[in-house]
Amino acid sequence: MNWRDAVTLAGREIRRRPARAALTVLAVALAAALLCALLAIAGTARTRVLSQLSHGGSLAGISVEPNAPNPAQATLDDPAPGLPRPLTEAAVTQISRLQDVLMVLPIVVAPVELLPPATPPAGSTLCPPTAVGSSTRSCGQGQDPGSAATVTPVLTTSAIGANLGQVNALPITLLAGRLPIAGSGAEVAVDEQYLASLGLTSSHASEVIGTRVELVTFVPATGLATTTRYQTAEIVGVLDEEMTSGDIVAWPKLIETLYSSETPPGQGTAPIDGAIVIAKQLSQVSPVRAAIAAIGYSTAAPVGLILSVGRYLHVVELVLSGIGIVALAIAALGIANALFAAVRERRREIGVLKAIGARDRDVLRVFLLEAGMLGALGGLFGTVLGMGMAAGIAANANAYLHSQGLSGVALSVPWPLPLGAVLGSCIVALVAGALPARRAARLPAREAVDA
Amino acid sequence: MLHDISLEVAEGEYVSLVGPSGSGKTTLLSLVGGLDHPQSGEIRVGGHDLRALSGDGLAAFRRETVGFVFQHFGLLEALTAKENVELALTLAGVSNAVQRHHRATHLLERVGLANRLDHRPPELSGGERQRVAIARAIANSPRVILADEPTGDLDDATAADVGDLLEQLRAEEGCTLVVVTHHRQLAARAERSLALGAGELVEARGALG
Numbered sequence: 261m262n263w264r265d266a267v268t269l270a271g272r273e274i275r276r277r278p279a280r281a282a283l284t285v286l287a288v289a290l291a292a293a294l295l296c297a298l299l300a301i302a303g304t305a306r307t308r309v310l311s312q313l314s315h316g317g318s319l320a321g322i323s324v325e326p327n328a329p330n331p332a333q334a335t336l337d338d339p340a341p342g343l344p345r346p347l348t349e350a351a352v353t354q355i356s357r358l359q360d361v362l363m364v365l366p367i368v369v370a371p372v373e374l375l376p377p378a379t380p381p382a383g384s385t386l387c388p389p390t391a392v393g394s395s396t397r398s399c400g401q402g403q404d405p406g407s408a409a410t411v412t413p414v415l416t417t418s419a420i421g422a423n424l425g426q427v428n429a430l431p432i433t434l435l436a437g438r439l440p441i442a443g444s445g446a447e448v449a450v451d452e453q454y455l456a457s458l459g460l461t462s463s464h465a466s467e468v469i470g471t472r473v474e475l476v477t478f479v480p481a482t483g484l485a486t487t488t489r490y491q492t493a494e495i496v497g498v499l500d501e502e503m504t505s506g507d508i509v510a511w512p513k514l515i516e517t518l519y520s521s522e523t524p525p526g527q528g529t530a531p532i533d534g535a536i537v538i539a540k541q542l543s544q545v546s547p548v549r550a551a552i553a554a555i556g557y558s559t560a561a562p563v564g565l566i567l568s569v570g571r572y573l574h575v576v577e578l579v580l581s582g583i584g585i586v587a588l589a590i591a592a593l594g595i596a597n598a599l600f601a602a603v604r605e606r607r608r609e610i611g612v613l614k615a616i617g618a619r620d621r622d623v624l625r626v627f628l629l630e631a632g633m634l635g636a637l638g639g640l641f642g643t644v645l646g647m648g649m650a651a652g653i654a655a656n657a658n659a660y661l662h663s664q665g666l667s668g669v670a671l672s673v674p675w676p677l678p679l680g681a682v683l684g685s686c687i688v689a690l691v692a693g694a695l696p697a698r699r700a701a702r703l704p705a706r707e708a709v710d711a
Numbered sequence: 712m713l714h715d716i717s718l719e720v721a722e723g724e725y726v727s728l729v730g731p732s733g734s735g736k737t738t739l740l741s742l743v744g745g746l747d748h749p750q751s752g753e754i755r756v757g758g759h760d761l762r763a764l765s766g767d768g769l770a771a772f773r774r775e776t777v778g779f780v781f782q783h784f785g786l787l788e789a790l791t792a793k794e795n796v797e798l799a800l801t802l803a804g805v806s807n808a809v810q811r812h813h814r815a816t817h818l819l820e821r822v823g824l825a826n827r828l829d830h831r832p833p834e835l836s837g838g839e840r841q842r843v844a845i846a847r848a849i850a851n852s853p854r855v856i857l858a859d860e861p862t863g864d865l866d867d868a869t870a871a872d873v874g875d876l877l878e879q880l881r882a883e884e885g886c887t888l889v890v891v892t893h894h895r896q897l898a899a900r901a902e903r904s905l906a907l908g909a910g911e912l913v914e915a916r917g918a919l920g
Binding site: 273275614704 | 741745766769770771773774775781783786787788789790798801805806859906
């Protein structure tokens with residue numbers, strides 16, 4: 261009997277007892293769904309937690325400070341830096357040529373003052389002085405504007421300029437909106453401190469998207485005099501995490517506009533305020549940090565914390581996998597039970613098959629295929645169900661996180677997971693079906709006339 | 712339990728085996744058909760020494776040399792009439808689906824079931840089921856047809872039809888036919904009728920070896 265005929269026969273036999281087949285498939289499907297959902301959620305949680313530890317940037321990210329290294333704390337994740345040391349473009353080039361360095365992103369930081377918009381956004385507890393007693397919708401949102409309002413006309417902060425095209429490498433997580441478009445000199449992303457200065461909570465982050473903010477800088481002029489510069493920018497995004505220090509993030513072009521008398525960052529020998537170095541792999545972070553220290557700069561990277569937390573998360577994944585595997589083992593018992601019942605019921609049929617010339621291995625093949633089909637069907641349905649469950653749980657979790665003013669989680673399902681769930685279900689079913697199939701194959705041909 | 716049985720059936724002969732229940736008729740048929748192994752003695756069918764065969768060899772013997780017809784029909788209920796016949800061809804290694812289809816259709820037409828090809832056993836009458844079983848038994852042109860109570864579950868008229876069919880096919884195929892039966896009329900139609908009692912051949916009509 262060839263495989264095709266055996267598949268046809270096995271499929272027909274399954275369809276002969278639809279209720280039993282459906283229940284067996286359901287058991288496998290539920291187990292596979294549980295396993296899939298648990299692993300998908302565990303994987304997503306792992307990504308989320310590790311991302312939190314790396315502030316949304318690369319896990320292999322290293323922050324280079326414009327300071328000399330502190331040899332006494334070289335092995336710490338976040339050592340106290342040594343004496344200040346200018347980080348030049350030449351040093352950045354040297355770092356970028358180190359072995360195991362994937363990329364280097366220079367960062368410039370400039371002090372700015374932010375003038376709040378004339379009209380606070382909806383949801384703000386603040387009111388501009390002129391709005392006290394007015395009936396405008398934006399003033400206090402139904403509260404007594406004069407009672408608890410705190411007016412903060414100017415926020416002193418700093419602007420960070422970096423190549424935002426490498427967003428995956430930067431320790432940035434967006435709470436709302438997007439990052440400024442490439443090369444923009446008129447768009448910024450602000451962080452939660454800016455929201456707080458407006459009397460907004462992070463759950464109202466989207467209210468500031470599309471509003472404008474005025475950036476004020478005081479550029480040194482001749483002698484003790486300074487020149488005041490104004491630049492209006494549109495807020496296009498709100499950050500969940502702080503990026504090193506500073507409250508607004510923009511492309512370097514904006515910083516250049518504000519400080520046009522200074523040498524633009526990354527040009528000539530002008531100092532750079534810091535750099536993000538991405539190692540090729542997490543395991544290469546330590547050697548890269550050592551190499552940067554040898555060049556003469558202090559670094560920080562949460563690699564120790566990431567590895568430590570990663571180990572704990574791995575244990576959690578193992579426990580969750582164990583729960584899923586127990587469920588799958590119970591489903592396997594169901595398959596074995598169903599097949600043993602089928603062998604008992606079909607003794608005569610098996611005898612007839614042998615009487616008309618089937619070999620032991622033909623019978624074995626038919627029963628194993630029945631088991632495999634039940635496993636494959638269950639695995640397939642279970643995987644779809646599990647992904648749906650994980651998506652549902654992620655949606656609920658996101659709704660909660662958003663209500664708390666936190667950025668949501670993206671369901672992370674590595675492609676081997678659904679494939680492995682289907683294949684794993686098949687293998688478990690085949691293992692469960694092996695014993696009944698062997699018993700069927702060993703039934704004597706005489707069953708055809710005995711039964 | 713059979714003992715002291717010495718029996719020779721000529722090629723193309725029609726032999727019936729009769730006897731009370733428990734006399735060993737089915738056991739004898741099982742031994743001749745390679746469904747069972749004798750504890751002692753020798754069984755030769757069409758040049759095959761069945762004591763020397765086991766496993767795949769015995770399966771090949773059953774596939775190529777004998778065709779079984781059972782009282783309970785022995786059809787796979789999951790398959791249609793045509794697929795039941797095709798299964799015997801599949802097991803015999805006919806891998807071409809078109810060939811199998813044509814051969815199965817032809818055989819079912821020969822047994823008068825041209826209009827029941829795609830019906831499953833539960834949708835067929837007892838007589839029709841037995842006709843499908845007979846078509847399956849001759850699918851691989853066996854040298855011997857072994858029928859165990861082929862009319863046991865049929866009414867007299869249908870039993871007579873099945874008897875006619877078996878005889879007709881034996882004549883057309885030129886194969887040996889051994890029928891175990893309680894049915895007097897069917898037994899009487901055989902060229903030789905053997906009677907078994909308590910595991911021994913106790914009576915015979917015709918030539919007994």
